[in-house]
Amino acid sequence: MKSHPRLKALAYSVSLAVAQLVASSAYADTAVGVDTGMGNALNPPGRSGVPRPVNPDADVMGAVRHSPSGQLYGVPLQEQTTTKTASGWEYSAGVEAGLLEGNGDKKNAKFREYKDLKNGLYLNYFETEAQNKDTAMYMQAFGGGTGSRDQFYSALFGHYNDWKVRVFFNETQHVFTDTWKSLYTGDGTGNLTIPGKNITAAMANVGAVVCTPALPCFTYGGVTYANAAALLAINGGATATTAGQTLNATSGLAVQGINAQLAATPYSELGLVRKKGGVRFDKNLTNSWKSYVSYTQEKRQGARPFAMNEGNNLSTEIAEPIDYTTHDFLAGLQYSEGLTQANLRASVSLFRNNIGTLNVQDFLLSEIVNNGAVQTATYDLYPDNKAFNLKGEFARDLPDFFKGRFVAGLTWGTNREDDALLPPISPAQNAQIQAAWAPAIALNPVLVPTLTGASAGYAANTALVSNWNTVNALSQPTARQRIDNKGVDLALNLKPVDDLSVKGTFRFFETDNKGGYMAYNPLTGQFGRGFADGNNVGALDTVVGFSGLTVNTAGNCYIPPGYPNTPNIAPMNCTFGLGNTIVPGQNTPVFGQARSTRQTNIGLAADYDLTKFSSLNGSLEREYFRRNFRERDKTWEDKLKLGYVNRDISTAIGDATLRASFETDRKRGGVYNYRTFEDLGTGLPGLNIATILANANKNPVATDPYFKLVVVGLFNRYSYYFRKYDQADRNQNIINTRLNFSPRPDMDFGVNFQLKDAKYPNSFYGLQRDRQNTLNLELNYQPSTEQSFYAFYTYQRAKKLMAMNSGVAPVPAVLPAPCTLANINLYGFAVCSDTLGGLNGARPFTSAWTTDSLDRNNVLGLGFQTDWRTMKFGVDYTYSTSSTRINYGYGATAINGTPGNQATVAALAGIALPNMTYSQNMLMFNLLMPIQKDLSARFLYRYEDMNIKDWHYDGVITGAVSAIEGGTLLLDAGPQNYHANTFGVMFQLKL
Numbered sequence: 001m002k003s004h005p006r007l008k009a010l011a012y013s014v015s016l017a018v019a020q021l022v023a024s025s026a027y028a029d030t031a032v033g034v035d036t037g038m039g040n041a042l043n044p045p046g047r048s049g050v051p052r053p054v055n056p057d058a059d060v061m062g063a064v065r066h067s068p069s070g071q072l073y074g075v076p077l078q079e080q081t082t083t084k085t086a087s088g089w090e091y092s093a094g095v096e097a098g099l100l101e102g103n104g105d106k107k108n109a110k111f112r113e114y115k116d117l118k119n120g121l122y123l124n125y126f127e128t129e130a131q132n133k134d135t136a137m138y139m140q141a142f143g144g145g146t147g148s149r150d151q152f153y154s155a156l157f158g159h160y161n162d163w164k165v166r167v168f169f170n171e172t173q174h175v176f177t178d179t180w181k182s183l184y185t186g187d188g189t190g191n192l193t194i195p196g197k198n199i200t201a202a203m204a205n206v207g208a209v210v211c212t213p214a215l216p217c218f219t220y221g222g223v224t225y226a227n228a229a230a231l232l233a234i235n236g237g238a239t240a241t242t243a244g245q246t247l248n249a250t251s252g253l254a255v256q257g258i259n260a261q262l263a264a265t266p267y268s269e270l271g272l273v274r275k276k277g278g279v280r281f282d283k284n285l286t287n288s289w290k291s292y293v294s295y296t297q298e299k300r301q302g303a304r305p306f307a308m309n310e311g312n313n314l315s316t317e318i319a320e321p322i323d324y325t326t327h328d329f330l331a332g333l334q335y336s337e338g339l340t341q342a343n344l345r346a347s348v349s350l351f352r353n354n355i356g357t358l359n360v361q362d363f364l365l366s367e368i369v370n371n372g373a374v375q376t377a378t379y380d381l382y383p384d385n386k387a388f389n390l391k392g393e394f395a396r397d398l399p400d401f402f403k404g405r406f407v408a409g410l411t412w413g414t415n416r417e418d419d420a421l422l423p424p425i426s427p428a429q430n431a432q433i434q435a436a437w438a439p440a441i442a443l444n445p446v447l448v449p450t451l452t453g454a455s456a457g458y459a460a461n462t463a464l465v466s467n468w469n470t471v472n473a474l475s476q477p478t479a480r481q482r483i484d485n486k487g488v489d490l491a492l493n494l495k496p497v498d499d500l501s502v503k504g505t506f507r508f509f510e511t512d513n514k515g516g517y518m519a520y521n522p523l524t525g526q527f528g529r530g531f532a533d534g535n536n537v538g539a540l541d542t543v544v545g546f547s548g549l550t551v552n553t554a555g556n557c558y559i560p561p562g563y564p565n566t567p568n569i570a571p572m573n574c575t576f577g578l579g580n581t582i583v584p585g586q587n588t589p590v591f592g593q594a595r596s597t598r599q600t601n602i603g604l605a606a607d608y609d610l611t612k613f614s615s616l617n618g619s620l621e622r623e624y625f626r627r628n629f630r631e632r633d634k635t636w637e638d639k640l641k642l643g644y645v646n647r648d649i650s651t652a653i654g655d656a657t658l659r660a661s662f663e664t665d666r667k668r669g670g671v672y673n674y675r676t677f678e679d680l681g682t683g684l685p686g687l688n689i690a691t692i693l694a695n696a697n698k699n700p701v702a703t704d705p706y707f708k709l710v711v712v713g714l715f716n717r718y719s720y721y722f723r724k725y726d727q728a729d730r731n732q733n734i735i736n737t738r739l740n741f742s743p744r745p746d747m748d749f750g751v752n753f754q755l756k757d758a759k760y761p762n763s764f765y766g767l768q769r770d771r772q773n774t775l776n777l778e779l780n781y782q783p784s785t786e787q788s789f790y791a792f793y794t795y796q797r798a799k800k801l802m803a804m805n806s807g808v809a810p811v812p813a814v815l816p817a818p819c820t821l822a823n824i825n826l827y828g829f830a831v832c833s834d835t836l837g838g839l840n841g842a843r844p845f846t847s848a849w850t851t852d853s854l855d856r857n858n859v860l861g862l863g864f865q866t867d868w869r870t871m872k873f874g875v876d877y878t879y880s881t882s883s884t885r886i887n888y889g890y891g892a893t894a895i896n897g898t899p900g901n902q903a904t905v906a907a908l909a910g911i912a913l914p915n916m917t918y919s920q921n922m923l924m925f926n927l928l929m930p931i932q933k934d935l936s937a938r939f940l941y942r943y944e945d946m947n948i949k950d951w952h953y954d955g956v957i958t959g960a961v962s963a964i965e966g967g968t969l970l971l972d973a974g975p976q977n978y979h980a981n982t983f984g985v986m987f988q989l990k991l
Contacts, residue, residue, distance in 0.1 A: 091130035098986035179973035272302025378426035383419030481515035516594035613648035635669035945979035
């Protein structure tokens with residue numbers, strides 16, 4: 001029954017939770033070692049299910065105690081009565097169990113997101129403590145939620161001042177959605193299949209229809225369909241009657257297959273359960289040396305929604321399986337004697353994904369012309385990995401050197417991942433390709449050299465399978481990823497005079513990425529991606545094949561000097577074939593960059609006592625970053641902070657304490673690198689910007705419009721104007737104020753206010769401004785040991801502004817015509833946008849746009865507890881609400897059309913999106929009624945409701961099936977509103 005008078009410290013975290021639309025929080029701690037927070041929704045950490053009464057020796061004034069900042073402490077509690085055994089053990093124990101009814105079984109994802117209330121018998125909490133003063137042995141144990149998916153248990157036993165062992169186990173469920181409709185069987189496994197769908201190729205003639213390599217026959221659901229009729233019959237059509245019909249990829253017509261299947265599929269739930277357990281052993285080796293070792297294991301099992309772009313340009317959702325196991329080992333030594341302290345810690349973390357790949361059967365049969373019989377998408381899921389870390393700390397008091405203290409820390413770690421890579425053609429695809437096309441080639445070997453058109457593509461693809469269905473087609477068989485880190489922290493604290501303290505700090509931290517990957521096939525001498533599941537290239541030039549590997553009649557793939565080439569296959573181009581001009585690799589990433597960073601922080605801080613109760617403090621710090629493979633090689637930020645503290649202010653309404661600070665930061669950096677391709681590792685070796693421009697100026701737009709689309713699109717991809725916010729220039733100011741009042745000895749009132757404003761002055765494309773203001777009010781009142789009251793309120797307002805050339809014209813109104821490297825360096829890529837006839841047809845700065853988001857969050861909490869005769873009564877209430885508004889603005893030519901249409905469309909788009917809103921009420925009543933000395937009854941009532949409006953999910957429930965017409969099939973209806981009532985009768989027994 002203990003209430004929460006200290007809830008004001010939670011106001012900030014509650015506000016952040018509201019901003020993220022999270023209805024409740026998981027209390028399990030995933031930190032390294034043994035969890036420190038154990039509990040669930042009915043038993044938050046620090047709240048016992050078997051409360052103790054107030055210490056009867058504490059009078060009103062004795063119960064009211066203040067911290068140095070003027071805040072109230074909780075009232076002192078009575079020690080629980082113990083029972084002593086003949087062997088000298090003294091113990092106490094308690095248990096609370098009873099019955100829950102109401103909406104505990106409610107199937108709503110947000111209601112059940114991190115908790116598992118159930119109607120029926122419920123073991124809410126138990127605890128026990130025991131000690132033997134003669135042997136100095138002791139033990140403690142507690143737990144709750146037994147049998148639920150949020151159960152928790154902890155036990156501690158040991159020998160005072162010698163050793164101790166702690167073990168724990170807890171579960172936390174995470175429900176993602178309860179409105180899931182799946183088209184597949186096998187959710188939660190590594191294979192998602194369409195019920196009853198099994199496509200095989202047949203070369204035997206069907207009736208009077210002859211099956212050919214170009215138009216083979218397919219067997220589906222036990223029925224064989226001939227050539228052109230196969231697509232209509234398998235995917236569904238006007239006359240199709242086969243079970244499991246879906247959508248015709250060519251016509252785009254929604255037919256009864258998907259509609260019927262989804263209509264007959266009830267809603268289901270996707271979620272996971274996290275189970276974590278561990279043990280820790282602490283041992284005092286000597287008076288100066290201590291040691292500890294721990295092990296924890298965490299398992300996560302379940303499934304969550306996962307986006308997929310199906311092979312016929314249809315975006316949908318599938319269930320990603322989750323079956324993770326993480327092992328954490330921790331060991332350390334601690335030393336403390338006299339003026340010297342030292343710590344040494346070593347940790348090992350091993351992550352294992354027990355489902356390595358996910359195979360998904362396409363529910364639409366791909367068009368024969370481009371993709372053959374590839375009907376399975378294969379995803380390589382998160383790889384196994386491991387991390388090792390060492391940390392050493394040393395501290396030494398220097399009493400003879402300005403009462404100083406020196407602190408040093410060293411860290412080293414390595415993170416490694418060497419998972420086996422998958423071949424470009426997965427086993428599932430390989431079987432389908434071979435089954436479809438190998439028999440065709442075998443039956444018609446004499447036709448292979450003379451096949452033309454689509455048939456030539458089939459022959460070439462079949463011949464290439466052996467060059468791509470093996471790990472030998474990769475530049476390396478395993479990932480070989482490794483990131484090492486090392487760091488040093490130094491600090492020296494000095495007190496040159498009694499009223500002045502000075503601190504100097506130095507920190508260096510480096511991440512050395514030794515990984516990276518090159519997309520190169522040594523069997524063919526080609527760079528770029530290989531066959532892509534379910535994607536087709538399109539009818540650009542004379543190409544047949546798969547995305548990223550296209551047949552081109554004009555020449556071979558680009559082979560840089562020094563790399564082998566095996567021209568024993570049909571001529572292939574890694575990326576694009578552009579008429580008679582080959583510009584391979586210009587827009588295809590072939591390198592996985594190994595990005596490393598170095599961070600250095602140097603700081604100086606001072607604190608000066610003005611009086612016995614007030615002081616001034618200040619600090620100055622420079623933070624310096626060096627990066628590789630980033631647009632900016634280096635950035636630096638200067639931070640200045642000033643503060644004032646007064647712990648003894650007399651006012652008309654009572655004593656007060658004040659803490660205030662002001663911080664101003666200024667970040668700048670080296671030259672922003674506008675170059676791309678080879679510089680950023682995204683193109684083929686030797687293809688720098690000068691090479692691309694040389695080819696660009698050889699290709700007039702009129703003769704090769706596709707080149708215009710590719711090159712200009714490439715310049716937009718690596719915009720000259722864009723500034724990534726972590727590297728952009730920034731000016732930031734932060735104001736913090738904290739004021740505590742004590743109007744009465746038994747009351748405290750606190751006000752906290754923060755202003756945070758960040759501007760990006762040189763970002764004329766990207767994040768422009770980021771503001772966040774927070775106000776927090778708190779009140780605690782303890783008129784007696786039998787009564788307490790608390791209240792808090794938090795308001796937060798955050799605004800972000802994104803823009804493209806908002807109010808900035810970095811290039812002149814008239815640009816030079818040549819799209820040359822020199823002009824790009826002077827004026828940016830706008831010169832190429834005009835010369836090549838960009839997609840917008842105008843210079844970027846003339847089509848400026850802006851978007852701003854405004855978030856408002858409110859959190860209100862109230863609660864009180866009072867004794868009523870022999871009973872205790874308590875109420876806790878929390879109200880949370882948030883609102884997000886998104887507005888758009890446009891320049892004169894941002895939207896195509898006449899000036900009148902421009903203004904009309906811009907105004908409509910700017911206000912078209914409604915606010916996204918969220919609100920939640922949580923109310924808890926408790927009445928504790930003694931029955932006998934050691935037996936009490938607790939009556940509880942819990943009410944929750946949540947209302948959410950989010951335009952992302954508008955119409956999803958009613959439009960999920962028809963959405964396939966627009967190329968998107970949504971299978972999750974999103975979060976749903978709810979209200980829930982839970983009643984409970986619990987009996988508390990003390991032993």
